[in-house]
Amino acid sequence: MSTSPLLSEAMDYPGNLYVIAAPSGAGKSSLVKALLELDARLMVSISHTTRPPRGQEQNGREYWFISPAEFQAMVDRGDFFEWAEVHGNRYGTSRGAIEKRLKAGEDVVLEIDYQGALQIKQLFRLAVLIFILPPSWEELRQRLCRRGEDAPEVIEQRMVNARHEVDQARHFDYIVVNALFETALFDLKTIVHAQRLKYASQRRSRPAVFDALQLS
Ligand SMILES: Nc1nc2c(ncn2[C@@H]2O[C@H](COP(=O)(O)OP(=O)(O)O)[C@@H](O)[C@H]2O)c(=O)[nH]1
Numbered sequence: 001m002s003t004s005p006l007l008s009e010a011m012d013y014p015g016n017l018y019v020i021a022a023p024s025g026a027g028k029s030s031l032v033k034a035l036l037e038l039d040a041r042l043m044v045s046i047s048h049t050t051r052p053p054r055g056q057e058q059n060g061r062e063y064w065f066i067s068p069a070e071f072q073a074m075v076d077r078g079d080f081f082e083w084a085e086v087h088g089n090r091y092g093t094s095r096g097a098i099e100k101r102l103k104a105g106e107d108v109v110l111e112i113d114y115q116g117a118l119q120i121k122q123l124f125r126l127a128v129l130i131f132i133l134p135p136s137w138e139e140l141r142q143r144l145c146r147r148g149e150d151a152p153e154v155i156e157q158r159m160v161n162a163r164h165e166v167d168q169a170r171h172f173d174y175i176v177v178n179a180l181f182e183t184a185l186f187d188l189k190t191i192v193h194a195q196r197l198k199y200a201s202q203r204r205s206r207p208a209v210f211d212a213l214q215l216s
């Protein structure tokens with residue numbers, strides 16, 4: 001059991017933390033974007049990365065794109081809540097942004113890899129870990145190809161890494177299979193809503209339960 005002081009503090013945070021991981025191409029970003037459109041109470045945290053931007057990506061929208069030296073300086077200053085190397089690049093969640101939001105009672109979604117998700121669970125016992133699975137390996141490859149953003153060798157590396165990533169799904173609280181998009185989105189929405197109610201009642205706050213139900 002971790003003895004991090006953050007563990008007990010986190011119990012008192014009024015906001016909920018949802019952590020969503022998946023192998024590249026499973027549909028995580030598309031699902032999270034649709035979820036945010038359905039649920040105005042969710043905020044997504046923008047990560048920092050050393051990966052170069054893809055075609056339509058903008059600094060500060062999908063990611064904060066920074067150099068390896070800038071990333072290292074943030075690591076040295078302890079600016080990251082968690083960080084990991086994924087597919088040869090570094091990615092991290094900035095500490096300040098999520099703590100401030102959770103303390104303010106906002107529900108935060110982190111779209112990160114399994115290593116980061118498992119680090120977060122050590123710090124926030126109440127974090128809800130959700131793993132998105134593709135319906136098959138073949139469909140995963142097809143989605144990566146259809147997305148048309150990655151070179152063939154990058155796709156191959158992501159397919160190899162996916163085997164190990166999928167193996168980590170058993171450590172998560174929930175698994176959602178993204179076969180039919182609308183069904184997976186409904187599953188995600190249900191998990192978010194059910195956990196919101198559960199934690200509101202655990203905090204023994206009747207107003208918080210009503211608030212979670214969006215009743216007055
Ligand atoms: N640990 C960690 N992983 C992250 C973070 N941001 C993104 N990732 C993960 O890094 C991996 C690669 O992301 P990306 O380059 O956008 O590729 P994509 O998953 O194919 O869209 C994905 O598994 C992301 O969830 C972060 O802040 N921390």
Ligand SMILES: Nc1ncnc2c1ncn2[C@@H]1O[C@H](COP(=O)(O)OP(=O)(O)O)[C@@H](O)[C@H]1O
Pocket residue numbers: 022023024025026027028029030031143144146147178179180181182
């Ligand atoms: N349920 C689905 N059925 C078919 N294609 C999907 C589905 N979900 C996502 N996609 C497509 O698969 C590709 C990868 O999705 P994306 O959200 O970028 O994945 P990730 O963020 O997990 O890497 C995109 O082209 C997206 O439109």
